[in-house]
Amino acid sequence: MKNVGEAREVPERAPQEELATGERSTRNRVARSILDHGPSTVADLAGRLGLTQAAVRRHLDALVQENVVEGREKRVYGARTRGRPAKVFALTDCGRDAFDQSYDKLAADAMRWIALTHGEAAVAEFARARIAEQAEAYRAAIEAAPPERRTDALAKALTADGYAATARSAPVGEQLCQHHCPVAHVAEQYPQLCEAETEIFSALLGTHVQRLATIAHGDGVCTTYIPKAAPQPAGSADNTADSTGGTDIAENTANTSASTAGRNPA
Template identity: 45%
Template sequence: MNIPASTVVPQVLESRTRDRVLQAIGERGPVTAAALADELGLTVPAVRRHLDNLAESGLIDDRESAPSGAGSRGRGRPARAYVLSEGGHQALESDYDHLATEALRFLSAEAGDDAVRRFAEARVGQLEQRYAVELAAAGTDTDARVQALVAALTRDGFAASARPVGDLKGTGGSGVTGLSGIQLCQGHCPVQHAAREFPQFCDAETDAFSRLLGVHVQRLATLAHGDHVCTTFVPTKAEPSTERSSR
C-alpha cells in the first residue's frame, strides 16, 4: 500500500522541526517556549506542541524559569523552562560513545588511569591545535576569543553558547568571588558517558580552555556530573593580587 506524499511530507517536516526544537533546547536550555519560538521562527503554540511530544517521549524536563527582574511577570504563573533529560542527551549522542567507554575501561585496566589521562590530553590537544588558529585570528580581547571558541565548539557538536555574568561575589561554594566575566556553556557533550566515568576528559578540556583563552578558567558544572549543561567561568575582571592588596 502506497502512502500518499501529501501525508508523508508533513510528517517529515514535523519530525525535522521536532529535532530542531530538541537541538535548540540542548544549546540554550533552560529555555522557555517563547524564547524557542523566537529563535526558531515558529509560533508559541507550535513549539508547545513539540515540547509536549518531547516531554512525553522523556527527552526533556521542565522547571520554573527564574524571573529576569522583580515583578517582570506580574502575578502570572512563572514560565516553564526546558532542558534536555538524560534520554534527550542520549538521543543526541552516538552509539560510539558506549564503545569508547568500554575501550577506556580496557585501557585503564591494562595501563592504569595515567594512560587514560594521557589519552584524554592527546584527544583534547588535537582540538586545541585547531581552535588555537581560530582564536588567534580573533585577537587578544577575551570576549572575542570566547565567541570564536563558542563557534568552534558548536561546529564540533558541543552546542556551545556564552553570556556575560556580573559580579559573582557571594556565590557560595562556587569558589568564584568578586569577579565578573563570561559564562561559557556547552549543552551537549559527544563523550558525556565516557566523561562520567573518566573525569580526565573534563579536566583536560578545562586546561585547554585556560590555555586557549589566556586566563585561568573554572569549571562550575558538567553534564558528566548530572548537570543540564557544562558551565565554565571565564574571568574578564581579575581580583587584586595578594601582593597589591598587602601594600
C-alpha cells in the same frame, strides 16, 4: 534526529499522514533548538522558531511524552528575584542519543582497559593528549581573534567540533556554554575528560577558569566561567600561545584549574 515513534512510511501518504509528517518535522526543530541553545523556555523557543507559544507547548508536550525532553525549574545564579522561576525544557539522555550515532560503549571499554592496565594516571594522560590534539585548531582561532573576542572564537571552534558552544557576558567576566557534549556518557565514568578540557581552556585563554556545570554531571549545559583578563606584561601572550602547542600543553596545564574542572561544585 531520529524520529522517535514515527510510523512506517507507505508509498503514498493520506492527507492525515502528510500532516503528521509536518508535525514531526516541527517537533524535531523544537528538539534541535534545545540541543543548540541549551535549556529553553517556551518563549525562547517560540521566538527562535517563529511559532506561537501555544504551538510550542503542544510540541513540547509530545516530546515530554516521548521522553525526548523534560521540564525543570530554571537554575538561577546569584540572588533570586521575586516570583516563581521560569520553567525550562532540556533534552533527556534519550533525546541526546537521538542526535548521535554513539560509540560510547567502545570508548568506555577502552578507557576501562587503560585504567586497569596502566592505572588512573594513564587515563588522565590520555585525556590531556586527546584534547591537546583538538586544541591546535582552537589555538589558531583564538590567536586570530582580538583579545576581547577570544572566548567567542573558542566557542565557534568548539561548535565546529560538535559542541554547540556559545559565549555570553557574565558579571566580571564571561561564560562559555557547551550545549552538547559528544563524550558525555563516557565522561560520567571518567571525569578526567572534563578536567583535561577545562585545563586546556585555561591554557588557551591565558587565565584561570572555573567549571560551573557539566552535562556529564547531569546539568543541562557545560558552563565554564572565564574571569576578565588582567593586563599582561609584554610578551606573556606569546608565551601562553607557545605553551598550547603539541604535547607540551598536556604538561603545562596538568595542575591548572584542577580543583574545579569537570565537576559541578554544587
